[in-house]
Structures are given as C-alpha cells and as structure tokens.
Amino acid sequence: MSVTAAQGFRASGIAAGIKSNGNPDLALVVNDGPDHHAAAVFTSNRVVAAPVIWSRQAITDGRADAVVLNSGGANACTGAPGFQDAHATAEKVAGTLGLSALDVQVCSTGLIGERLPMPELLAGVDKAAGELSEDGGDAAAVAIMTTDSVPKTAVVSGAGYQVGGMTKGAGMIAPGMATMLAVVTTDAVVDPATLTEHLQDAVRVSFNRADSDGCMSTNDTVILLASGASGVTPDPAQFRAELTELCSSLARQIIADAEGASHDIAITVVNAASETDAEEAARAVARSNLFKTAIFGRDPNWGRVLAAVGTTDAEFEADQLDVSINGVQVCRAGGIGDSRDLVDLEPREVQVLIDLHAGEQTATIWTNDLTHEYVHENSVYSS
Amino acid sequence: MSVTAAQGFRASGIAAGIKSNGNPDLALVVNDGPDHHAAAVFTSNRVVAAPVIWSRQAITDGRADAVVLNSGGANACTGAPGFQDAHATAEKVAGTLGLSALDVQVCSTGLIGERLPMPELLAGVDKAAGELSEDGGDAAAVAIMTTDSVPKTAVVSGAGYQVGGMTKGAGMIAPGMATMLAVVTTDAVVDPATLTEHLQDAVRVSFNRADSDGCMSTNDTVILLASGASGVTPDPAQFRAELTELCSSLARQIIADAEGASHDIAITVVNAASETDAEEAARAVARSNLFKTAIFGRDPNWGRVLAAVGTTDAEFEADQLDVSINGVQVCRAGGIGDSRDLVDLEPREVQVLIDLHAGEQTATIWTNDLTHEYVHENSVYSS
Known part of the structure; x- marks a missing residue:
C-alpha cells in the first residue's frame, strides 16, 4: 500500500515515455488533507539537481499538496534550462490538480547531465492525474524504480493512524543514476515543525546510515506528508519511533537490493x-x-x-x-x-x-x- | 643505482626466508657519513605498525646510521610482542654493524596482524650485512617489493651531489599489504632540521598526492638520509626542487605499477x-x-x-x-x-x-x- 496506506492520500504511477524502454517512469502522490503539512530532507551535496533547488525552496512554508517524481533522468547539472523544466513540471501539476505550484514537490532520478524530455513528461502528468487512486501507492513505487530489481515500500501502524512510504535506489547504483528518493505519508495530526524534527531524526539514523559506496547523490530527497485524516494526534516519542522504523525498513531495502553485492x-x-x-x-x-x-x-x-x-x-x-x-x-x-x-x-x-x-x-x-x-x-x- | 647513487652509502638486499616463496625480503641501507643526518615522514594513520612506533621515536634526534627493511610481513597490530620484534631487529642491526640501536630505522611491509618470523629475520641481518656494497642499491630495491611488478628507483643529479631513492607499493595493493615505503639518500651537506623541512614539503606534493584507493596504510614511511660525503652544501631552493622531483618520480612509479588498473x-x-x-x-x-x-x-x-x-x-x-x-x-x-x-x-x-x-x-x-x-x-x- 506504500504511500496510500494512510488516509487522505491518492497516488498513481504510469509510463510517460521518459525511459526509452517504456517502463513506468512517472509517479504522482497527492495529499487530500484536511492537513497539508510536510517536511523534507535533501542531499547535503553542494552540487544539487534542479528539482532539489525547486523543492527545497517550495517546502520552506511546511506545506506540500502533491509530489511528482520521475525516473529516467536526474535533471542535475542542467543549468538554468533544467531549473525551468523543474518549475514547468510543478506548474503543470498545479494546473492539472488546481493547486499552487509552490505546494508541489518535484523529484527526479536518472542520468546526470541530460535534459528531460519535457513534452513526454508534461503529457504524462495529465495521464498520471487521471489515474490517481487511493490504491495507487504500489503503482507509484514501481514508477520511481531505476536499477532497482524490486519496488520498495513499508507500512507501520500507529495507535489510530498509519505511516507508509516508498523509496527507490540500489545500493550499487548504475551509471549516473542519482541515488535515492523516498516519500513517506501519514494520516496522523502533526504540525510541520514537529514533522521536520521527527524526519531529520529518523533520516539521520536510517537513510543516512546506509552507505553502499560512499558516493553522495545530487538528487537525494526524503519527503514526509501528513494529512491529519485520521484525526489522531500521536504521542511524539511513539510517532518518532514508528517513523524511524519505517525509514530504517526502506533504507535496509535499498542495501538489500544492491544488485552488485554478495554481502x-x-x-x-x-x-x-x-x-x-x-x-x-x-x-x-x-x-x-x-x-x-x-x-x-x-x-x-x-x-x-x-x-x-x-x-x-x-x-x-x-x-x-x-x-x-x-x-x-x-x-x-x-x-x-x-x-x-x-x-x-x-x-x-x-x-x-x-x-x-x-x-x-x-x-x-x-x-x-x-x-x-x-x-x-x-x-x-x-x- | 637507487639509494647508493650518492656517495657515502652502502646497501644490500637478500632472501631471509620471511616470504614463503623464497624471494628477496630483507634490505639494509647504511650511511657511512661523514654526516649521519636524517629526516622521516610517517603514516598519519592512528593505528601504526610497531616499526613505525620505533622509527618515529628513534629519529627524533635527526640521526640515522642505517635502515633495515623487510617485506613479507607488516608487523602491524601485533601489540607489545610486535614492538619487541621491531626493537630486537634494530638491536641486531646495531650489534652487527657496531652502531647504536637508536640510530637504526626499521621498516616492515606485508600482511597486517601476523608476527614476523624472527629467527629467519635476525639471521637475515647477518647475511645482509655481509653483502653490503656501494652497488647494492638495486638489490635493496628488489628486496622491499611485495606485489610490485618492478623495482622502483630514481636518481636526480644536483650541482656536485646526488639524490637517489627507492620505493615499494602498488597502486592497487594486495590483501593486507601495507602500502608504501621509501628511502632517499643524498651526499649533499644538509642539517637535519632543513632535511625535515624539505622532506615534508616534497612528500606533501608527491607521495601524499598519489591516492590509488583511498586506503591509508599503517606502515607508510619515507626516510631521507644525508651523508654529506660530497662536501657540497646545496642551494636550499634547488635541493628542495630536486628532492620533490625525485619523490614525484617514485610516487608516479607506484601509480604506474597499479597492477589492477587500466588507466x-x-x-x-x-x-x-x-x-x-x-x-x-x-x-x-x-x-x-x-x-x-x-x-x-x-x-x-x-x-x-x-x-x-x-x-x-x-x-x-x-x-x-x-x-x-x-x-x-x-x-x-x-x-x-x-x-x-x-x-x-x-x-x-x-x-x-x-x-x-x-x-x-x-x-x-x-x-x-x-x-x-x-x-x-x-x-x-x-x-
């Protein structure tokens, strides 16, 4: 169930034609609320991809209504044109779903140093929006795969609420592929500042402790969305432990899927x-x-x-x-x-x-x- | 000619039986003076081999009369018994050549975490002392090889004096082999403090800029001996440039001999x-x-x-x-x-x-x- 395990979320994953092999390559995750609280952690690399520059700025107000993710291209080291592509993607999602572009997070993964095929991507947004569903979490998890051999999802049940997530990334990564992306959702009621604190703490001991080959990506992003749809305000320590458990599960799945590895x-x-x-x-x-x-x-x-x-x-x-x-x-x-x-x-x-x-x-x-x-x-x- | 290109030096390299394959594994370099000035740079690893602990202390007075080097075993992570082995080796060289043990530098290279075969090593010192010669530099360079495919030596001629040296180490190193050792000799007249300054400067831009696999050894050592036998006091800037040229040549030879490498x-x-x-x-x-x-x-x-x-x-x-x-x-x-x-x-x-x-x-x-x-x-x- 991935990112749609929690109430208040819809998702989809489709083939937009960004990947030359025709595999799914575009995912959409939408938070229908009532809350639209969000937090994110981005790569600490100083060379960052265009979507990271966009998303890092857009999430500063603690709100995100949707996340659009593409595989098949990292949109990194693409200069001002690449940033315009990321911006255009957010605008397209916003226009299609009736949102503000600044409430759309954008994530890309794939080869560094190539422009994205924007006509295919923008048309794909329409298609992905048309397929949004409360059961779409698994399809979204498939659409963000690059060299991953399996989709990677996890769900942890809290006391009256759910925490679910998806990630992509293989421990041993293929040429130029930016490493990992993750989206985590919950229907618990948690304010943005607390979300940020919990997420930073959880990422520190989960994703940041998975070190397959010491190579830090330009695109790494973990986004946490809270819809509040359960109406339950969790115990902070309990919620942090559950979030950490979920992130650790996703991080371990990345290490376990390192295709080149034997141990x-x-x-x-x-x-x-x-x-x-x-x-x-x-x-x-x-x-x-x-x-x-x-x-x-x-x-x-x-x-x-x-x-x-x-x-x-x-x-x-x-x-x-x-x-x-x-x-x-x-x-x-x-x-x-x-x-x-x-x-x-x-x-x-x-x-x-x-x-x-x-x-x-x-x-x-x-x-x-x-x-x-x-x-x-x-x-x-x-x- | 390696370490015997400069006047005032004798060297030898013999098979002591430390390596199981019978290849040469023990080298001796002796400075006959009149000066016995010396400087050294050691690994900055905090886990250091027993011979490094010995040599680092012994060279603090700026004097070294001889260097004994063995391949076939790093004598690293061997605790107090390993330090006693390094000490016993220095004492044996001192006794054989009529020197003070504190004027003997000891270097080892090979597998970490194993004791050296001391009976073979100590008997080898007698044999190596008996073969010391003013033409022994090449034999010494062979005896310090581990996975090196070729011996590595270089000579730079100054204005009335020589700077010569040998090193060992393959860019891609074999299991547990401690990385690199080098001995450089000169018959120029240079005081120990100046030698140290020149050596640190030369090592910084030569050996320390060869980074084959990012793995820092427990045994890395570069020793510079000055006999003063030429009677020539070099221009400091000129000498530093020559020493840097020599060290750079040796460092490049290490990179070029990386057996596993194709570029x-x-x-x-x-x-x-x-x-x-x-x-x-x-x-x-x-x-x-x-x-x-x-x-x-x-x-x-x-x-x-x-x-x-x-x-x-x-x-x-x-x-x-x-x-x-x-x-x-x-x-x-x-x-x-x-x-x-x-x-x-x-x-x-x-x-x-x-x-x-x-x-x-x-x-x-x-x-x-x-x-x-x-x-x-x-x-x-x-x-």
Whole structure:
C-alpha cells in the first residue's frame, strides 16, 4: 500500500515515455488533507539537481499538496534550462490538480547531465492525474524504480493512524543514476515543525546510515506528508519511533537490493565517546575498498578494519580496540585475537562489531561488499 | 643505482626466508657519513605498525646510521610482542654493524596482524650485512617489493651531489599489504632540521598526492638520509626542487605499477581559493568509486566528477564549475558542455581538469581507475 496506506492520500504511477524502454517512469502522490503539512530532507551535496533547488525552496512554508517524481533522468547539472523544466513540471501539476505550484514537490532520478524530455513528461502528468487512486501507492513505487530489481515500500501502524512510504535506489547504483528518493505519508495530526524534527531524526539514523559506496547523490530527497485524516494526534516519542522504523525498513531495502553485492554488512561501533565518533568510525570502515573487497573474498581481514578506524578523529587508543566479525573476536586490544579461520563469511549477512572502549555511544552503518558485479554495473553500461 | 647513487652509502638486499616463496625480503641501507643526518615522514594513520612506533621515536634526534627493511610481513597490530620484534631487529642491526640501536630505522611491509618470523629475520641481518656494497642499491630495491611488478628507483643529479631513492607499493595493493615505503639518500651537506623541512614539503606534493584507493596504510614511511660525503652544501631552493622531483618520480612509479588498473588518472584542480581546497576537491574525485569505474568503462561521466566535488568544503559556486576530460570541456558553468562523445578514453593516461573559478591555487592528485582486477587482487588471494 506504500504511500496510500494512510488516509487522505491518492497516488498513481504510469509510463510517460521518459525511459526509452517504456517502463513506468512517472509517479504522482497527492495529499487530500484536511492537513497539508510536510517536511523534507535533501542531499547535503553542494552540487544539487534542479528539482532539489525547486523543492527545497517550495517546502520552506511546511506545506506540500502533491509530489511528482520521475525516473529516467536526474535533471542535475542542467543549468538554468533544467531549473525551468523543474518549475514547468510543478506548474503543470498545479494546473492539472488546481493547486499552487509552490505546494508541489518535484523529484527526479536518472542520468546526470541530460535534459528531460519535457513534452513526454508534461503529457504524462495529465495521464498520471487521471489515474490517481487511493490504491495507487504500489503503482507509484514501481514508477520511481531505476536499477532497482524490486519496488520498495513499508507500512507501520500507529495507535489510530498509519505511516507508509516508498523509496527507490540500489545500493550499487548504475551509471549516473542519482541515488535515492523516498516519500513517506501519514494520516496522523502533526504540525510541520514537529514533522521536520521527527524526519531529520529518523533520516539521520536510517537513510543516512546506509552507505553502499560512499558516493553522495545530487538528487537525494526524503519527503514526509501528513494529512491529519485520521484525526489522531500521536504521542511524539511513539510517532518518532514508528517513523524511524519505517525509514530504517526502506533504507535496509535499498542495501538489500544492491544488485552488485554478495554481502550485506552491518558495521556497529560500540562504547564510543559520542554518537558522532561511532558513526565516523563505522563509516570509515564502510568506505574502505580494501575491507569491502576482503569481505567479497570471504576474508575476515580485521587489519583492514583497524587501518580504516585509524584514519578517523574518533576518540580511542589503538591498543584498546576490539573487533569481532560474525561473533568471532579476531582482534583483541589492538592485537591478534581468536583465529580468523573461525569466521564464517558464507552467509549474506555480515556483522562487524568494533569496540572503541572510549564511552557509551553506539552507531551502525549498513553497507555492501565491493564485487566484480559492482565494477561491471558501473562501468560497462553506456550512459 | 637507487639509494647508493650518492656517495657515502652502502646497501644490500637478500632472501631471509620471511616470504614463503623464497624471494628477496630483507634490505639494509647504511650511511657511512661523514654526516649521519636524517629526516622521516610517517603514516598519519592512528593505528601504526610497531616499526613505525620505533622509527618515529628513534629519529627524533635527526640521526640515522642505517635502515633495515623487510617485506613479507607488516608487523602491524601485533601489540607489545610486535614492538619487541621491531626493537630486537634494530638491536641486531646495531650489534652487527657496531652502531647504536637508536640510530637504526626499521621498516616492515606485508600482511597486517601476523608476527614476523624472527629467527629467519635476525639471521637475515647477518647475511645482509655481509653483502653490503656501494652497488647494492638495486638489490635493496628488489628486496622491499611485495606485489610490485618492478623495482622502483630514481636518481636526480644536483650541482656536485646526488639524490637517489627507492620505493615499494602498488597502486592497487594486495590483501593486507601495507602500502608504501621509501628511502632517499643524498651526499649533499644538509642539517637535519632543513632535511625535515624539505622532506615534508616534497612528500606533501608527491607521495601524499598519489591516492590509488583511498586506503591509508599503517606502515607508510619515507626516510631521507644525508651523508654529506660530497662536501657540497646545496642551494636550499634547488635541493628542495630536486628532492620533490625525485619523490614525484617514485610516487608516479607506484601509480604506474597499479597492477589492477587500466588507466592512470591525473586530476588537476585549478583556480582554487587555496591549495588545500584544490587538493580536497581533487582527492574527492580520486576517491569516487563511481567516477573510477566510469573511467574503467571509458565513460567520460562528468556528472560523477561534479557529484564528488559537491561533497567538499572547497570554495566554489556550483554554476561556475568547468570540467575537461582529456582536453574536451564536457561541463561548462556547472551545466552541459561539449559532447562527451568527443572524449577519447582509450589511452592509459587520463587528464581531468576542474576549474573552481574561486582563486589561483592548483593541485594534482594521481589515481587509478577501479577495475575488475582490483577487486580480484584484493579479494581472491588468501591472506
């Protein structure tokens, strides 16, 4: 049910002809209210796509009535003409649905550095508007796929309200494809400022902790819409936990769908002096090509874990570091621990546990191994 | 001639039995003076190998009489016993040659997290001492090789003196192999403080700008020895330029010997507000797996260049960025430039030029593409 699990939302997904293969490539999500509260988190990349520039500005008032998303083109690095395309898309949606253009969020995903085929896209908006339905969430989730092998949706039920969402993105992404988009909806009654706070908190520990290949996109966007249609005002802590659970589910689906990957790796740092330290140390390991190729080769190479942790500013003493891989403590106090021969790296799931012995904070980064298939997917296909 | 091109130096390289395949694995470089001035630069990794801990401390007085280097084992993450091994190695060299152990630098390279075979290593020191010769530089360069396909040496002639050196390290490195070691010698008369200043400056723009896979080693070491045997005190600016030329030659040899690579890539950032900005932006591109796989696939994917530059704190405006690849300006003012079809990526050498339009500073980072062979070398071989 995806983005239409919550009351007050309609959605659709259609083939507008943006993708050359004729697959669905345009999705529309509409919030029928009564509330039109919204929050969003965008890429922190300083080179941002035209739709991000549009949406970031348009959502500053905390209101969004609709989201239009296209796959088949990122509309990034397209200059002023690209921005006019994003603007024209918002105007078209607004005109078709009787909204203000500034209440329309625009998201694009696909190759960077190419203009969108605007005639097809604008005609597609009419078609998508005609197919809007309260059961359209699944069709919308399909229309935003690029190299994804499956649509990615999740629903969490609250006390009298629903939180649902969809996302796209493959851990190992294809040439020039901007990484991830997500739309989350709820029929809970939550004001925009609170929505923003909850969303930033949830994204921080979910999407922002999925680091498949360390490459930050120009288009990443997570939008949260609240219709208030349930009439229920949720307990803030409860709602935040549910939103985090939903975002984590979507983020894990991205990692699990990394087509080039043969292992899903959870890198958990414990006993860090701060959560930032824990995240920095875990991310350094997640970005080590040497560590990631070792896991692909089923080699529990803990020396590469330490070499990566050693590049960070996290608080630790090198002679106190402990590392376990899939439950075997291969490194103890910065030196040789139990035999690496005891580690079983056949399963797809890999757990790396790093103890900094410097405090009480924890963070987990999810990543994949670096495989021949990753190199293949990102080099062979023309773009 | 490598480290014995300058007067006052003897060297040797022998097979001590540290490597299981019987290849040369122990090198000795001795400075016979009259000066015994020395400077060194070590890895900035906070997890450092035992020999780095020893050598870093031993060289603080600006004197080194000998350097002993072994391949076949990094002696990293080996705890207190590993440090005792490094210390014992220095003592053995000192006893054999009649030196103080604190004037012996120790370097190791190979797998992290394994103890060295000390009986073989200590017996090897006797053998290496017996073979020391003024022509031994080439043998020493062979003995420090790990996955290197060729020994790496360079000589620059100054006005009445010589600067020579050797290094090891392959751009795409094999499992657990600590990355690079280098020994540079000169018979010029230069005091230790000046040597240190010159070496730091030269390393900054040579070895530290070779970034094959973004993975910082626990063992990286560059040692500079000055015998003063020529009796010539060089012009400081001239000497610094010669030393930089030598270090750059050695660093380029490391990149060129990246066995897994099919392209050598020079990423040059121009018109940056500071040299730090230029280096940060170039390094971000050099570390983008998406960019590196694109070059492997002969795809001039400039969107991935901009996406990488966008993650940095360098001063620039996104709509002013220009990017040229092998002479074709594929990105102009942050948008679409000349056709990417004009770019020829068949040659091994690739030039990426990024103009930040924010100042007058420049930096070049040398890197390689990300290939199937990189994944193969770093995953398939057991370690």
